[in-house]
Amino acid sequence: MSTEEQLDHEKLMTLFGNVFNDVQGAVAILMSYLGDQTGVYRAMDKLGSSSVSAIAKEAKVDERYLQEWLASNAARGYVNFNAETEEFSLSPEQASVFARENEPTCIQGLMQGVVGQFIKEDVAIDVFKTGRGRPWGEHHECCFCGTERFFRPAYASHLLEEWIPALEGTEDKLRMGAKVADIGCGLGTSSMLMAEQYPNSTIHAFDFHGPSIDEAKKRAEEKGLTNLEFFVSDAADIPKNGYDLACIFDAWHDMGDPVGIASGIKDVLAEDGTFMVVEPMALDGMANNIANNPASGMMYGFGTLVCVPASKAQPVGLGLGPQAGPKKLMELLSEAGFGKVELAAETTNNIIFQARV
Numbered sequence: 001m002s003t004e005e006q007l008d009h010e011k012l013m014t015l016f017g018n019v020f021n022d023v024q025g026a027v028a029i030l031m032s033y034l035g036d037q038t039g040v041y042r043a044m045d046k047l048g049s050s051s052v053s054a055i056a057k058e059a060k061v062d063e064r065y066l067q068e069w070l071a072s073n074a075a076r077g078y079v080n081f082n083a084e085t086e087e088f089s090l091s092p093e094q095a096s097v098f099a100r101e102n103e104p105t106c107i108q109g110l111m112q113g114v115v116g117q118f119i120k121e122d123v124a125i126d127v128f129k130t131g132r133g134r135p136w137g138e139h140h141e142c143c144f145c146g147t148e149r150f151f152r153p154a155y156a157s158h159l160l161e162e163w164i165p166a167l168e169g170t171e172d173k174l175r176m177g178a179k180v181a182d183i184g185c186g187l188g189t190s191s192m193l194m195a196e197q198y199p200n201s202t203i204h205a206f207d208f209h210g211p212s213i214d215e216a217k218k219r220a221e222e223k224g225l226t227n228l229e230f231f232v233s234d235a236a237d238i239p240k241n242g243y244d245l246a247c248i249f250d251a252w253h254d255m256g257d258p259v260g261i262a263s264g265i266k267d268v269l270a271e272d273g274t275f276m277v278v279e280p281m282a283l284d285g286m287a288n289n290i291a292n293n294p295a296s297g298m299m300y301g302f303g304t305l306v307c308v309p310a311s312k313a314q315p316v317g318l319g320l321g322p323q324a325g326p327k328k329l330m331e332l333l334s335e336a337g338f339g340k341v342e343l344a345a346e347t348t349n350n351i352i353f354q355a356r357v
């Protein structure tokens, strides 16, 4: 620090306050994760306003730890405390965010994804320092389940109702019976939604991460889906089956060679087939994202920890990152040889492109 440098006390306190709030948030995330994994929020949702001992009994957790946990949650506004009755409760909104798995506002998957990153912080430091790539399989399993849990509500709310109908001529084909490739399918949520909705269609789902495909197969089997098959395969090696629809959900930017892979996908499509690319919501340009995209701090963080290292672990290693923005993404699709590239839809978390030859 130079001797002439003066600290502006007000600015300092504002910054300190913001960061302190983030630290409180980081602890709150771990608290929330404990409540999720032990079923405490679900027990509270079931019981309604209750004493600590009643909640401890229902969730089968230690009462003394629970009391401390509840106080921490109440201080963050995650649960309510009634000082007169000494009972804790969840409002419908708190239940929706913390306890109810299938509601679109349930945030536990995102929390789980963040916790997964903290668990392997030593790997993150090594990757950051050395610049090496980090394959998807080098993450804690919280990363896979958390990603699926976080994305699932958005897919369940929008994929069948908005995204597929926004693609020209595709929905009718899927209803009548079409061939679909879901590439980089992870645990297969999008593949299963499409297989259930379009029983006349055949869905082939591909991912190069074997354990994710094993889990996806198990889940599809439990649902009794017979028009869906999973394959362990790199996105560069998709068979030329003449797919009417090929799609990539929240994974294209993770790939080392997005242009090469999109170019290959062009060759596995039927003559009038469509390539749908679902990417995280982003604006054009880093300065724009920093200033105007409220999720960009988190997204550039995931870019640092997950997406850019995943890409750098693959051939070409472009390291596109999750905030490339629509202009850049559309340019890359054109570069891959798609003549008609359009923004098909936008939702809070995603931007959706349709690309045709």
Ligand SMILES: C[S@@+](CC[C@H](N)C(=O)[O-])C[C@H]1O[C@@H](n2cnc3c(N)ncnc32)[C@H](O)[C@@H]1O
Residues within 6 Å of the ligand: 136, 147, 148, 151, 183, 184, 185, 186, 187, 188, 189, 190, 206, 207, 208, 209, 212, 233, 234, 235, 236, 248, 249, 250, 251, 254, 255, 256, 310, 314
């Ligand atoms: C963020 S996850 C998204 C998973 C899934 N599409 C979803 O939305 O839940 C990214 C996925 O892309 C897969 N992936 C990345 N690069 C790949 C490649 N070159 N070939 C096949 N899969 C790839 C990863 O294994 C991972 O499952």
